[in-house]
């Protein structure tokens with residue numbers, strides 16, 4: 001006996017935050033059929049839909065919803081700032097509310113309407129030591145023993161932030177892939193290359209763990225801002241220019257707030273044949 005999804009297909013939404021793009025599957029009220037194999041197939045930009053991350057929305061008794069994030073390689077990530085902001089905007093539009101609590105592996109995150117069409121999320125306090133990030137070696141996270149002297153920051157997922165003279169000149173793919181797989185990071189890492197443009201402005205390019213180069217990475221933007229403030233290169237409020245646009249970060253006592261644009265681009269339905277082929 002076939003269930004409803006295998007007969008009618010699986011609805012999804014396509015969204016992005018500053019070009020960091022997502023397939024979002026709202027599975028509230030029903031069982032999840034998402035697997036690593038389905039995520040990988042769906043993430044294929046030629047044979048699937050294509051995304052930087054797949055995000056599922058589930059019911060949660062103690063929050064407005066629960067979110068899970070999958071990278072294009074089928075791995076699950078503990079945090080995704082931009083997908084959290086996109087889904088928050090969708091749920092705020094749906095409910096007419098301007099503040100929500102969203103459960104993620106990182107914990108309960110508060111998202112708010114920031115006015116002017118922008119959406120902000122509190123990504124929580126940064127994780128600044130190896131025990132919390134969680135990575136392997138007991139070394140100083142402010143000065144990693146790697147060429148380029150990067151900073152490690154956890155935002156619910158691992159980040160390795162390099163400060164460079166000119167982010168435009170960096171071989172993001174080559175150096176990003178290398179650092180992602182450095183033995184210092186047993187769970188691999190996201191990799192950011194940031195240039196300081198002023199005491200409240202960064203330019204950043206990013207290599208995302210499990211996905212590759214993306215136009216923006218919300219948790220990476222937070223990590224770069226935290227790293228810059230820890231190195232006294234900027235204050236705790238910065239705007240960050242990424243390839244997909246400009247976002248702002250405010251590192252407050254209650255956590256790192258990320259603000260930026262979101263877009264709901266189109267809705268679609270995955271065919272029963274696609275689901276059957278990648279079950």
Ligand SMILES: N[C@@H](CCC[C@H](N)C(=O)O)C(=O)O
Pocket residue numbers: 020052053069071076077078079080081082083157158190208209210211216217218219220
């Ligand atoms: N795009 C993201 C981060 C997604 C997860 C990351 N690739 C990981 O594996 O940790 C964001 O907006 O934060």
